[in-house]
Amino acid sequence: MARILITGGAGFIGSHLMDYLLRQGHEILCLDNYFTGSKANLAHMRDHPQLELIRHDVVNPIMLEVDQIYHLACPASPVHYQYNPVKTIKTNVLGTLNMLGLAKRVKARILLASTSEIYGDPQVHPQQESYWGNVNCLGPRSCYDEGKRVAETLMMDYHRQNRVDIRIARIFNTYGPRMALNDGRVISNFIVQALTGQDITIYGQGRQTRSFCFVSDLVEGLVRLMNTELLHEPVNLGNPEEYAIMEIAQKILALTGSPSHLIYLPMPPDDPGRRRPDITRARKRLGWQPTIPLEAGLKETIPYFAAKLRETKS
Numbered sequence: 463m464a465r466i467l468i469t470g471g472a473g474f475i476g477s478h479l480m481d482y483l484l485r486q487g488h489e490i491l492c493l494d495n496y497f498t499g500s501k502a503n504l505a506h507m508r509d510h511p512q513l514e515l516i517r518h519d520v521v522n523p524i525m526l527e528v529d530q531i532y533h534l535a536c537p538a539s540p541v542h543y544q545y546n547p548v549k550t551i552k553t554n555v556l557g558t559l560n561m562l563g564l565a566k567r568v569k570a571r572i573l574l575a576s577t578s579e580i581y582g583d584p585q586v587h588p589q590q591e592s593y594w595g596n597v598n599c600l601g602p603r604s605c606y607d608e609g610k611r612v613a614e615t616l617m618m619d620y621h622r623q624n625r626v627d628i629r630i631a632r633i634f635n636t637y638g639p640r641m642a643l644n645d646g647r648v649i650s651n652f653i654v655q656a657l658t659g660q661d662i663t664i665y666g667q668g669r670q671t672r673s674f675c676f677v678s679d680l681v682e683g684l685v686r687l688m689n690t691e692l693l694h695e696p697v698n699l700g701n702p703e704e705y706a707i708m709e710i711a712q713k714i715l716a717l718t719g720s721p722s723h724l725i726y727l728p729m730p731p732d733d734p735g736r737r738r739p740d741i742t743r744a745r746k747r748l749g750w751q752p753t754i755p756l757e758a759g760l761k762e763t764i765p766y767f768a769a770k771l772r773e774t775k776s
Contacts, residue, residue, distance in 0.1 A: 467491045467528040467570075469520050469561060470535035472499030474640045475575070475633075478677045479532060479684060480504075484512055491526060495519040497549075498537045503640050520557035526564065530688060531572040533561045536609070547605035554609030555616070562620045565627075573629040573688045574617050578700065578737055579607045580632065588704075588738040591632065591696045601731055614696065621694055629687050634700025634739045638677030638759060639766035643774070648672060649760075652711055653767045656720035666729040668708030673738045675701040676759035679752040686748040693747055700739035701752040717760055 466483055470476045471492030476499065480490050490513045492504065507513055518524055520535045536553045544550075558574065565572040581589045582597035597607045620626040637649040645651075655662045683699040711724060744750045 463487045463489065464529040465489045465491070465527065466530045466532065467493060467526060467564075468532045468534060469493045469557070470499060470533075470575075471515075472496060472501060472503050473534060474503070474638075474642070474645075475636060475677060475680065475684075476532075476534045477503035477640055478638070478681050479534070480507065480513070482681050482685060484510055488512065490514070491516060491528060493518050493520065493524070493535065495535075498642065500640075500642065520560055521552045523560045523563065527568055528564075528570050531561055531565055531570050532575070532684065532688065533558060533572060534575040536575070536606075544602055544605065547602075550605040551609045554606070554613045558613040558616050562616060562626060566620065566624050569627075571627040571629065571688065572617070573631060573684065574613055575684075576614050576630050576632045576696065577606070577610045578632055578634040578698070578739065579603070580611050580614065581734075581737070582607060583734040584736065587736050588702065588740040589698065590740040591698055591743055598731075603731070618694075628694050629690075630694075630696040631684055631687055632696050632698045632739075633680065634675060634698065634737065635672050636675050636677055636680045636700075638763050640677075641763070641767075643767070643770055648707060648710060649674060649714075649763065650767070652714045653718070653760075653764055654771070656714050656718040656722050657764070657768055657771055659720065659722055661725040662711050662715070662722050664707060664711060664724055664726050665733060667726065668711065668724075669706055670729075670733065671704045671706050671736045671738065672710075673701045673704055674710070674756055674759070675699070675752050676754040676762075679754055683744060683748065683750045686750050687744075690748055695743075697743050697747065698739040698741050699744060699750075700741065701756075702739055702741055703756065704736075704738040705756065713757065713760060714764075717757070717764055
């Protein structure tokens with residue numbers, strides 16, 4: 463069994479990844495500064511004998527002995543990454559440098575949680591890994607978009623120059639239990655608004671499209687990518703089913719039985735018009751593709767948000 467470091471382990475995806483790896487019998491080090499991660503995500507595993515929790519910010523170096531590093535640490539929704547854009551850039555650049563330095567020293571394999579945001583507002587659809595993207599490097603989203611692009615550059619340069627064994631996952635929209643109530647992304651926003659009877663906020667006309675991958679499918683893809691040999695180029699991980707934002711709102715209204723009304727707001731700057739992954743590389747190299755349909759995933763996610771909202775009231 464391996465000794466595995468997960469940065470951002472108290473986050474939405476990180477905590478699900480830890481559950482998966484602990485079930486496999488690995489020894490896990492969870493590194494988190496709790497900026498967007500939550501101790502509540504770890505409560506059920508806190509006393510696990512194979513888990514060690516370390517409060518630490520990846521912008522500062524750390525000395526550890528590990529076999530694998532899943533580098534997930536970074537705010538991932540616009541609300542959070544735009545709250546302190548300089549901190550977001552530092553997390554992406556300095557944090558990735560520190561983790562690559564650690565991987566180089568201890569000869570660990572390192573996986574970067576990159577993002578579909580590196581494609582920007584794409585002019586190619588669906589997006590293949592060979593597409594270089596269409597990103598506004600000066601816009602309010604650039605702290606995250608360009609930060610992740612630089613992180614990918616660092617990964618490739620450490621691989622070419624220092625032979626560090628790297629993996630790069632370009633993660634598309636992911637959802638499921640343990641998302642934060644104030645996450646600020648489409649599915650969490652719509653569910654919270656529907657459950658609380660607030661107006662559901664649609665940006666533009668709701669015709670822009672996204673793909674949504676349930677978190678357990680994504681975690682399976684991350685673990686397969688980490689453990690596949692000689693795959694140093696980026697790999698898209700996401701669900702290739704494409705939905706208009708309006709469709710998502712209508713599905714959530716139907717599943718919650720909510721009386722909420724739809725309201726329309728102006729589009730935020732640089733919001734992508736279409737986003738859908740080409741997962742040919744993941745299918746061929748990892749034998750991976752998502753298995754959980756959107757409606758089934760929503761039926762698992764909505765009760766989680768309902769329980770969290772009850773907790774906040776009590």
